[in-house]
Amino acid sequence: MEKPLTKNIRPDSADYNLEDYSRDSGYSNLRKVLKNMSPAEVTNLVKASNLLGRGGAGFPTGVKWSLIPMDGDSSKQKYLICNADEMEPGTFKDRYLLEGNPHQLIEGMIISAYAIQASKAYIFLRWAYKKAEAGLRKAIDEAYKAGYLGKNILGSGFNLDLYVHSSAGRYICGEETALLNSLEGKRAVPRTKPPYPAISGLFGKPTVVNNVETLSWISHIVENGADWFKGLSLTGTGGTKLYGASGRVKKPGIWELPLGTTMRELLEDHAGGMIAGHRFRGALPGGVSTDFLIEEHLDVKMDFSTVAAAGSRLGTGTMIILDDKTCPVAFIHNVERFFALESCGWCTPCREGLPWVEKMLASIEEGSGKMEYIDLLNFNAEYMGPGNTFCAHAPGAAEPLQSGLKYFHDDFIKHITDKKCPWR
Amino acid sequence: MLSEEEIKEIQEEIKQYPYPAVACIDALKIVQHHRGWVSDESVKDIAQLLSISNEEVDGVATFYSRIYRKPVGRNVILICDSVSCMIMGYESLYEHISKKLGIRFGGTTSDGRFTLLPNSCLGDCDNAPALMINNDHFNKITAEKIDELLKRYK
Numbered sequence: 001m002e003k004p005l006t007k008n009i010r011p012d013s014a015d016y017n018l019e020d021y022s023r024d025s026g027y028s029n030l031r032k033v034l035k036n037m038s039p040a041e042v043t044n045l046v047k048a049s050n051l052l053g054r055g056g057a058g059f060p061t062g063v064k065w066s067l068i069p070m071d072g073d074s075s076k077q078k079y080l081i082c083n084a085d086e087m088e089p090g091t092f093k094d095r096y097l098l099e100g101n102p103h104q105l106i107e108g109m110i111i112s113a114y115a116i117q118a119s120k121a122y123i124f125l126r127w128a129y130k131k132a133e134a135g136l137r138k139a140i141d142e143a144y145k146a147g148y149l150g151k152n153i154l155g156s157g158f159n160l161d162l163y164v165h166s167s168a169g170r171y172i173c174g175e176e177t178a179l180l181n182s183l184e185g186k187r188a189v190p191r192t193k194p195p196y197p198a199i200s201g202l203f204g205k206p207t208v209v210n211n212v213e214t215l216s217w218i219s220h221i222v223e224n225g226a227d228w229f230k231g232l233s234l235t236g237t238g239g240t241k242l243y244g245a246s247g248r249v250k251k252p253g254i255w256e257l258p259l260g261t262t263m264r265e266l267l268e269d270h271a272g273g274m275i276a277g278h279r280f281r282g283a284l285p286g287g288v289s290t291d292f293l294i295e296e297h298l299d300v301k302m303d304f305s306t307v308a309a310a311g312s313r314l315g316t317g318t319m320i321i322l323d324d325k326t327c328p329v330a331f332i333h334n335v336e337r338f339f340a341l342e343s344c345g346w347c348t349p350c351r352e353g354l355p356w357v358e359k360m361l362a363s364i365e366e367g368s369g370k371m372e373y374i375d376l377l378n379f380n381a382e383y384m385g386p387g388n389t390f391c392a393h394a395p396g397a398a399e400p401l402q403s404g405l406k407y408f409h410d411d412f413i414k415h416i417t418d419k420k421c422p423w424r
Numbered sequence: 425m426l427s428e429e430e431i432k433e434i435q436e437e438i439k440q441y442p443y444p445a446v447a448c449i450d451a452l453k454i455v456q457h458h459r460g461w462v463s464d465e466s467v468k469d470i471a472q473l474l475s476i477s478n479e480e481v482d483g484v485a486t487f488y489s490r491i492y493r494k495p496v497g498r499n500v501i502l503i504c505d506s507v508s509c510m511i512m513g514y515e516s517l518y519e520h521i522s523k524k525l526g527i528r529f530g531g532t533t534s535d536g537r538f539t540l541l542p543n544s545c546l547g548d549c550d551n552a553p554a555l556m557i558n559n560d561h562f563n564k565i566t567a568e569k570i571d572e573l574l575k576r577y578k
Contacts (some may be wrong), residue, residue, distance in 0.1 A: 003483055022517050077463065087544065087545060087547075088545070089505070089506035089507050089508065089544060089545035089549075090507060090508050090549050091549070092544065092547040092549050095547045102578055124521050126544055126547070127490050128543075128547065128556065128561075129547065130559050130560075131561075141531055163440055166453075167488075168449050168452065168453060168488035168489075168490045169488050169489035169490035169491075170488055170489055171544060176527070182449070183446075184446050185445055185446040185447060185450075185484065186440075186446075186448070186484060187484055187487040188487065238497060244550065245550070246508040246512075246549035246552060247508060247510075247511045247512075248511060250550075252549070252550035252551070253550045254550065288506075294508075318549070320507055320508055320511075320549070321511075322511075326511050326557050328512075331510070331511070332505060334506070334507045334510045335504075335507050338447070338506055338507070338542075338544055341544070342544065353465070356502070385434075405498060409436075
């Protein structure tokens with residue numbers, strides 16, 4: 001089984017520098033691109049591969065790039081941004097790639113910037129990822145010294161400057177237009193779309209924002225082609241995926257596996273099954289902004305469309321497992337409290353709905369919940385849903401809430417009728 | 425008044441951007457790095473340096489959770505209170521630390537040694553529960569381990 005993204009990552013993500021990366025033929029794909037390919041050819045290749053964005057939304061990367069106006073005037077400023085603001089609770093996949101193989105990301109970013117003819121690129125990095133920050137700064141320094149960054153890269157005439165921006169906290173920064181405001185030094189509130197960032201992004205210029213895992217793929221696709229990439233997945237969608245699991249499983253962790261691996265295989269073969277004395281009750285398949293899946297979904301293939309058909313989202317692909325010794329109401333309360341705290345406060349359903357949901361869940365968990373709260377929670381889950389809000393924050397919060405109310409209905413009722421949490 | 429060093433560092437950040445106001449978050453982080461927190465006076469000084477209003481700087485400063493607008497202790501403990509760490513028992517860990525230091529979330533010990541704060545997911549979910557002390561990450565935290573860790577921070 002091929003593991004292109006993680007094959008060179010060392011145990012404990014030990015230092016993997018330019019020399020090591022070069023020995024594993026690093027930057028040879030950048031040479032190939034700058035020598036033999038036009039920007040449009042790179043974009044078309046990525047389009048043909050059907051690489052879907054690994055940040056959670058699964059938008060086709062090549063299509064995103066092709067929205068950038070390429071009118072031949074290379075003096076017009078464009079930007080490429082790597083979204084490395086990984087803050088989705090339960091998610092730790094980008095950290096693994098950033099710490100373990102920074103040059104893979106940097107080479108991917110240089111090729112991607114060439115495709116859209118961007119001369120400036122930023123890595124928007126989560127503030128807490130201190131090890132990743134140090135590693136990235138060192139790797140960027142090495143890349144400049146080797147002539148892979150800066151002016152006239154490898155004699156091609158292509159220029160690129162790459163900066164690391166370490167954030168100051170707030171989950172909403174991961175939303176791509178909020179990220180742009182944050183990078184401009186402002187409060188990270190999302191922007192209206194349209195215009196999309198491809199037309200008016202950072203400082204009003206055409207901008208592409210891609211996730212770490214997405215950009216880490218680019219040099220591999222250049223090396224091996226679109227058909228190879230498609231052949232890596234079990235479902236034809238393309239590629240492998242970094243999957244992960246946390247919670248009360250025997251071996252929580254992260255694994256690169258073909259896209260479309262089932263939840264059962266992840267849970268039993270890779271995570272080692274549940275800890276003795278604990279039973280699986282459900283999971284959020286890709287971070288807290290995804291709907292619960294339960295036992296009947298264990299054989300669902302974990303790719304974008306199949307998980308969607310089962311009523312959830314692949315999201316980041318890192319599962320949070322709910323076991324029978326953990327109260328589902330407390331679990332959902334924790335998640336909704338997170339969303340309430342992290343709301344930027346810009347639009348009403350999110351700013352008002354989330355604290356209301358959080359308070360009702362807290363009182364149910366404490367034993368003072370009323371039966372009418374069930375309807376009110378469902379009402380809010382719908383009210384915060386797609387179409388009513390400025391960005392995906394509240395709709396994301398609605399997903400575990402609405403699915404939790406459905407799958408763990410009896411547990412909610414028992415809290416209310418017994419006036420206490422059965423797990424306390 | 426900002427120190428010469430702070431001004432120099434902020435101006436270095438301004439260089440990479442099209443106009444000075446873009447460096448607002450960097451400036452706040454630089455001041456906080458030198459002083460531990462950002463006072464009203466520092467907000468005014470940053471505003472002046474970046475040619476924007478005090479309110480704009482304060483709006484940014486109060487938006488971001490890792491900018492402190494109140495003094496904090498010499499060491500800041502950030503306990504992950506997100507769901508994977510909840511499943512793995514952060515609540516009992518919090519009670520243990522809280523009892524040991526005599527402070528709740530948001531509090532600072534009377535000797536100014538520690539401030540205790542909650543924090544959303546630290547990206548260490550497969551080794552939960554996790555916490556940070558200043559810039560250092562720690563995971564698979566137990567009561568014994570935290571007792572040992574706290575001794576290292578004076």
